[in-house]
Amino acid sequence: MNVKNHLLRFILFSLTVLYCSMIIPGCSSFFIRFITKSFEDLPSSPDTVATKIAHPIFQNVGLSVLWVGHATCIIQIGDKIFLTDPIFTETAGMISKRRIEAGILPSSIDKLDYILISHIHFDHLSYGSLSMLPKSTVMLLPTGGAEYTPEFGFSDYKEMNPWKTFESDGVRITAVPVKHFNGRYGFDGVWSNYNTFTGYVIEYKGRTVFFAGDTGYDPEKFKEIGRKFAIDVALIPIAPIEPHDFMKHVHADPEEALQIFEDVKAKIMIPIHHRTFVQGLDSSLTTAQNRLKQLITERHLEDRVLILNIGEQRILVP
Amino acid sequence: MLPKRKTWRTTSILLVGIILLVGWQNVNAQEQEHGGISNSWLIMQAVPSVSWTSFPTRTHFSFEWEATPVLYSWGMTKLDPPVHFFFVTQPERFAGSIEFNVSTQLYTSQIGTSHWGFSGQLLAHLPLVERGEYVGLNLGVARYNIAGVSSNYIVGGFSTLFGFLHYNIKYSPVDKIWMHSIEFRFF
Numbered sequence: 001m002n003v004k005n006h007l008l009r010f011i012l013f014s015l016t017v018l019y020c021s022m023i024i025p026g027c028s029s030f031f032i033r034f035i036t037k038s039f040e041d042l043p044s045s046p047d048t049v050a051t052k053i054a055h056p057i058f059q060n061v062g063l064s065v066l067w068v069g070h071a072t073c074i075i076q077i078g079d080k081i082f083l084t085d086p087i088f089t090e091t092a093g094m095i096s097k098r099r100i101e102a103g104i105l106p107s108s109i110d111k112l113d114y115i116l117i118s119h120i121h122f123d124h125l126s127y128g129s130l131s132m133l134p135k136s137t138v139m140l141l142p143t144g145g146a147e148y149t150p151e152f153g154f155s156d157y158k159e160m161n162p163w164k165t166f167e168s169d170g171v172r173i174t175a176v177p178v179k180h181f182n183g184r185y186g187f188d189g190v191w192s193n194y195n196t197f198t199g200y201v202i203e204y205k206g207r208t209v210f211f212a213g214d215t216g217y218d219p220e221k222f223k224e225i226g227r228k229f230a231i232d233v234a235l236i237p238i239a240p241i242e243p244h245d246f247m248k249h250v251h252a253d254p255e256e257a258l259q260i261f262e263d264v265k266a267k268i269m270i271p272i273h274h275r276t277f278v279q280g281l282d283s284s285l286t287t288a289q290n291r292l293k294q295l296i297t298e299r300h301l302e303d304r305v306l307i308l309n310i311g312e313q314r315i316l317v318p
Numbered sequence: 319m320l321p322k323r324k325t326w327r328t329t330s331i332l333l334v335g336i337i338l339l340v341g342w343q344n345v346n347a348q349e350q351e352h353g354g355i356s357n358s359w360l361i362m363q364a365v366p367s368v369s370w371t372s373f374p375t376r377t378h379f380s381f382e383w384e385a386t387p388v389l390y391s392w393g394m395t396k397l398d399p400p401v402h403f404f405f406v407t408q409p410e411r412f413a414g415s416i417e418f419n420v421s422t423q424l425y426t427s428q429i430g431t432s433h434w435g436f437s438g439q440l441l442a443h444l445p446l447v448e449r450g451e452y453v454g455l456n457l458g459v460a461r462y463n464i465a466g467v468s469s470n471y472i473v474g475g476f477s478t479l480f481g482f483l484h485y486n487i488k489y490s491p492v493d494k495i496w497m498h499s500i501e502f503r504f505f
Contacts, residue, residue, distance in 0.1 A: 094451075094452060094479070127448050127449045127451060128448055141397075146395060146397035146398045147398055147410065148407060148408075148409050149395055149397070149409070150393050150394055150395070150409055150413040150414075150445075150449040151393060151395050151413075152395075157397050158397075159397055185408060185480055187362065187504070188407065188408075190362065191359035192356075193356050
């Protein structure tokens with residue numbers, strides 16, 4: 001009996017030490033500060049978008065981009081409609097609060113050909129948002145995304161390994177490597193066997209659009225993309241920035257976003273993944289945008305880097 | 319009410335039937351590169367879930383190590399095989415599934431009075447909100463052996479917070495025992 005009690009005490013003591021070793025570093029980390037910040041914002045309502053475009057889909061257009069907010073963009077090339085990382089819900093993953101409404105109502109998307117999912121984090125693979133979208137669409141996922149994607153009734157689903165190209169009806173969509181991190185719930189990123197994140201290059205009717213998804217800076221990857229494609233428009237994330245020592249490995253800041261823009265040799269850059277949700281520990285929602293504006297002025301990039309408002313649609317090629 | 323031995327036989331037949339009937343569907347899943355058991359996953363399985371279980375006499379804190387020998391998922395796309403052995407992601411479980419799981423518990427209410435428990439459960443997860451990530455319903459049957467005493471239970475409860483937090487009620491119709499548990503689960 002004594003041996004059994006000693007064994008049980010030893011196990012309980014070991015487990016207590018194990019949990020303390022997991023919890024104590026976590027409490028002092030930016031994660032807890034981020035959670036606290038997010039909870040403070042939960043009761044507030046998101047700011048409204050004054051004018052929402054009621055009909056964002058054209059009969060035909062050379063190339064247009066509508067920034068819905070965060071990494072959600074409606075890209076139209078000719079008669080094809082592409083939607084990136086759709087999120088229309090008021091929170092991402094129950095906790096992270098939307099600060100500005102989605103730029104359009106999901107019900108205004110009456111035609112949709114492709115949904116591109118860059119990775120499986122809550123703010124990019126939003127179950128509630130995907131449920132709101134038209135069903136006659138093909139959903140493209142990163143490698144391993146199928147294990148995290150419930151059935152939404154879409155007409156088809158494709159998992160895209162790096163450099164894999166999906167072709168249909170003249171459309172070419174290639175998954176391209178970017179730099180981010182795995183998992184959806186935190187701990188599950190640790191045991192992933194491969195990278196569950198990607199960027200995409202869309203080619204149709206002589207136009208090429210690069211959607212970087214969510215990425216840190218990796219010169220080799222982006223220079224390779226620049227060598228392989230003649231990109232017209234690059235949608236590149238610019239936030240969150242802080243805490244920089246952590247974020248620099250997985251999120252490009254405005255300086256790095258401009259470096260990506262240069263590496264992929266795109267003609268036009270549109271910044272994404274900012275101003276919409278509480279992210280990281282950035283002092284305000286406009287921290288990244290303000291820094292980017294400053295850099296644009298210093299480098300005389302006013303004609304090539306277009307900062308859209310949430311809900312703004314820009315026709316780049318009529 | 320079924321005698322205990324007959325209940326177990328019925329459960330076993332059900333389980334084997336489920337495996338045989340649905341196992342072939344994996345063949346129909348579109349062939350993709352899928353994750354699975356990695357070394358880091360194996361190591362993390364050593365980290366137990368924690369729970370508070372209220373018995374008629376007292377409430378126990380417990381650590382629990384759980385394994386899922388087989389799970390049939392019906393809520394995922396055609397890219398994901400419906401039958402999973404041991405390695406299961408949260409959406410595969412909470413977007414709609416039925417699983418057979420086994421677990422070992424270490425119950426304690428005070429140091430020196432701890433004891434082991436063992437259980438097997440046939441449990442269905444039904445998604446209620448956000449494909450079960452926000453709220454899901456758990457329903458099933460279980461057999462628990464706690465401190466050498468075995469009983470069969472009917473299980474019902476809810477999960478939330480992406481399946482990490484569970485509240486389950488377990489009732490043994492034969493022994494008239496109620497158990498309530500709040501479980502913080504790692505999988």
